Amino acid sequence: MALPPETIALPARSWRIDRTKALAVSALCWVGFWIVVWLVETGRTEPLDDLGLLFWRGGAQLQPAGPRFLLEGVRDVTALGGVLLRNLIGLGAVVALLFMRLRREAALLVLTVTGGWLVDWGVKTLVGRPRPEIVPHLTEAGGASFPSGHSFNAAVVYLAIALAFATLSAGRSVRLTIIGTAIVLSLVIAWSRVWLGVHYPSDVAAGWLGGAGWAFLAAALLQRPAEAAADATGDTPTQATRH
Numbered sequence: 001m002a003l004p005p006e007t008i009a010l011p012a013r014s015w016r017i018d019r020t021k022a023l024a025v026s027a028l029c030w031v032g033f034w035i036v037v038w039l040v041e042t043g044r045t046e047p048l049d050d051l052g053l054l055f056w057r058g059g060a061q062l063q064p065a066g067p068r069f070l071l072e073g074v075r076d077v078t079a080l081g082g083v084l085l086r087n088l089i090g091l092g093a094v095v096a097l098l099f100m101r102l103r104r105e106a107a108l109l110v111l112t113v114t115g116g117w118l119v120d121w122g123v124k125t126l127v128g129r130p131r132p133e134i135v136p137h138l139t140e141a142g143g144a145s146f147p148s149g150h151s152f153n154a155a156v157v158y159l160a161i162a163l164a165f166a167t168l169s170a171g172r173s174v175r176l177t178i179i180g181t182a183i184v185l186s187l188v189i190a191w192s193r194v195w196l197g198v199h200y201p202s203d204v205a206a207g208w209l210g211g212a213g214w215a216f217l218a219a220a221l222l223q224r225p226a227e228a229a230a231d232a233t234g235d236t237p238t239q240a241t242r243h
Contacts, residue, residue: 022220053201061136111222120152120156
C-alpha cells in the first residue's frame with residue numbers, strides 16, 4: 001500500500017540581530033578584554049590568579065576537592081571546548097542550517113568560526129605567557145596560556161551557533177534562552193580550564209571576553225559577506241524583524 005507523500009515545512013527566519021546592539025555588546029567585551037591584557041602585562045593579576053588556582057586545591061599534592069567523578073565530569077565539560085568536539089558541533093550546526101535552507105546563517109557561522117581562529121592565533125602571538133605551574137595539570141595542554149584558546153573558541157562557536165538558530169524564533173524570551181544557554185555553557189567551559197590547573201583565571205577571563213566580543217562583532221560586520229555567499233548559492237533571505 002502506497003503511503004501519501006509527506007510535506008516538510010522548513011522554518012522561516014523571524015529575527016535578525018540588530019547591528020548597533022551587536023556592536024555595542026562587542027565593544028563592551030573588547031574593552032574588558034584589553035583591561036585584562038593591561039592587568040596581566042603590568043603584573044596586577046598575579047595574586048588573584050594564584051588564589052583562583054589554589055582555591056579548591058588542598059593537601060600535599062594540591063589535588064582538587066571532591067569525588068573522582070567530579071574530575072571526570074570537568075574533563076568532559078572541557079572537551080566541549082576542545083578542537084575535535086567543538087568543531088564537530090559547529091559542523092553539525094552548519095549542516096542543520098543548510099538542511100533548513102538557511103544558507104546565510106550557515107555562511108555567517110563558518111565566517112565567524114574561521115575568523116575566530118585567526119583572531120585567537122594573533123592575540124596569542126602578541127601576548128601569550130607560560131602555563132601555570134603552581135598546581136598539577138589534570139589534563140593535557142600545550143601552547144601559550146594567554147588567552148585561553150578553549151575559552152575564546154568556545155565563546156565564538158557556541159554564541160555563533162546560538163545567534164544563528166535564534167533567527168528562527170520571533171519570541172524574545174526564546175531567543176534570550178538560546179543565547180543565554182550558549183553564554184552559560186561557554187563560561188562553564190572556561191571555568192573548567194582553571195579547575196584543571198592549565199590556565200590562570202585571567203587567561204580564561206580574557207579568552208571568553210575576546211571570543212564573545214568577536215562573535216558579536218562578526219554578527220554585525222559579516223552579515224553582508226554571508227548574504228553575498230548565500231545569494232551565490234541561490235538563497236533568498238526572508239524578511240526578519242530586528243530587536
